[in-house]
Amino acid sequence: MEPFRKHTGLCVPLNRINVDTDQIIPKQFLKRIERTGFGAYLFHDWRFLDTGELNPDFVLNAPRYQGASILVAGTNFGCGSSREHAPWALQDYGFAAVIAPSFGDIFRNNCYKNGLLPVVLSEDISADLIRQIEAQEVYRLTIDLESQKVIQSDGTAHAFEIGDFQRQCLLNGLDEIGWTLQFESSIAEYESGREVY
């Protein structure tokens, strides 16, 4: 996994609550056996018309948001299915971080495992950021994981919370399996005393 330390990027607003993983990556694209190539299908049913052409009314397709790497969304982003194809698709499309007032638990865990940063900011701050992004032709934010801050171009900073362990994993691009296996003797010890029936 690539480390995540600090990222500055163009923002795109997705002003909807409860965006579920079925919308992020619809089921017809889950049959592939690779981890890559899902970006082409991100938000497929919203991004494309039935004819296969880009839907001009969907925010991600607006010319001003091309190249965006930070998605700012409504509450409970990534609820629903456990498909890790959702963060894979977001990342493959070019996103490095998602900002929202809350996230689905499994989606959030899946993001951490892939170095895609889910940032929780309050409803008020998220809504305010969405207003600012909509109002300004090119709107960039900096996300500094080291100091746990989202920084606007005018210097205004918003602190965010993240677990120490997740933060360290992201900062160092840690292989979690490798991390756990350094405690292999503890696992073996647990197994030797485990009730088997």
Added chain:
Amino acid sequence: MKPRTMFEKIWNAHIVREVPGEATILYIDTHLVHEVTSPQAFEGLRLAGRKVRCPHLTFATMDHNVPTTDRSLPITDLIAAKQIETLAKNCSEFGITLYDLHSAKQGIVHVIGPELGITQPGKTMVCGDSHTSTHGALGALAIGIGTSEIEHVLATQCLLQQRSKTFEINIEGQLSHGVTAKDIILSIIGKIGIGGGTGTVVEYSGSTIRSLSIEERMTVCNMSIEAGARAGMVAPDDTTYEYLADREFSPKGEAFNRAVERWNRLRPDEGASYDKSISIDAKTLAPQVTWGTNPGMVTDVTGVVPDPDDMPTLDEKNAVQRALEYVNLTPGTQMTDVQVDRVFIGSCTNSRITDLRAAAETAKGRKVAPTVNALVVPGSQAVKRQAEAEGLDGIFRAAGFEWREAGCSMCLGMNPDILMPGQRCASTSNRNFEGRQGKGGRTHLVSPQMAAAAAIAGHFVDVRTWE
């Protein structure tokens, strides 16, 4: 000692390492695997030269993308076929038990786990599927995980977790005739919202829950994730032990009695405290129907489609507006006036034998409306055999329902069972998200009785008063 919740007891019994500032290393007793979320995990093991630590604690089946039509024919979807073939190869390479398409034990992973007695009280269980919460009905701590976590569990038999908060949902009183476990959980989600359980493990308690069969408890626990919860659980009791006795993987004889003694100690202690609690009066519950594009958008069958203008916040107003455009319904419409084109009885929520019995009882001697196409998909081959032994397939077929092979089918439409754009479906599944059952399809979640009745009437009816 401080009184403990059931979650705390199971969690504490599975800690391999818990140090402040680190994720907890939690031991996993059972890992269930299916074809859609596992291929990249096995590939990850291969790339890193790792093995599956405990193949004997890992069980696999094929359910998500499998056809529900004649299994002797080749699978026409070549990408799905490759995924199925990949699971078979992976299980063979890593020494994992697989119940494949031709196994008499094949079925939806959350149906066969309990059915085979693999699911047991006090176990930690994971599966790369959000509806893993189903197994909590037997008092297991069962968590849905992503593909990276699947790889982690395969390699280490452990999961890295942060301790969840606890949420007690207490339901007391007797359900009215025609009100089911599905209606309990849908009304809970309607009440607390689809994010209402986020960050928590739910423990369901109270006389109503105690009176439910294990299969009904599974329906309740299954949809815990639709309220955002990591898991849902019911404390084991005699109903649980009766269910588990004599199942293939259940302990036998004296070992079973010893297990029961252990399982009895899992019940939450008197006075255990939860981070959150709510109480529900079962008497007030009515059959539920969803009207929108998430399971929290739900009302009593006697209710109407809501008006976006009545929503408390602008976000919710916009969400309801969008949902109503998608499902093509007008505020104020009586739910019983909503007509359906398709009916799906199946999924890990409602495809077990008691679900099929309830639907068959409603359908018996009646005919599916000529405007409706209705499908019954048993949750497993064992459920299918049992239903056929009881003649339920005959009842369904005579009424005009199609009778299929076991799998997830139209719950998520990864196989050919999908809605066409604009079609409206009464479904016993768990998600009415946009496009879930097919792009442009409109899903209304209901109980098996409500689905069968809608198939016959051609529109939703209140099964309490329907003749």
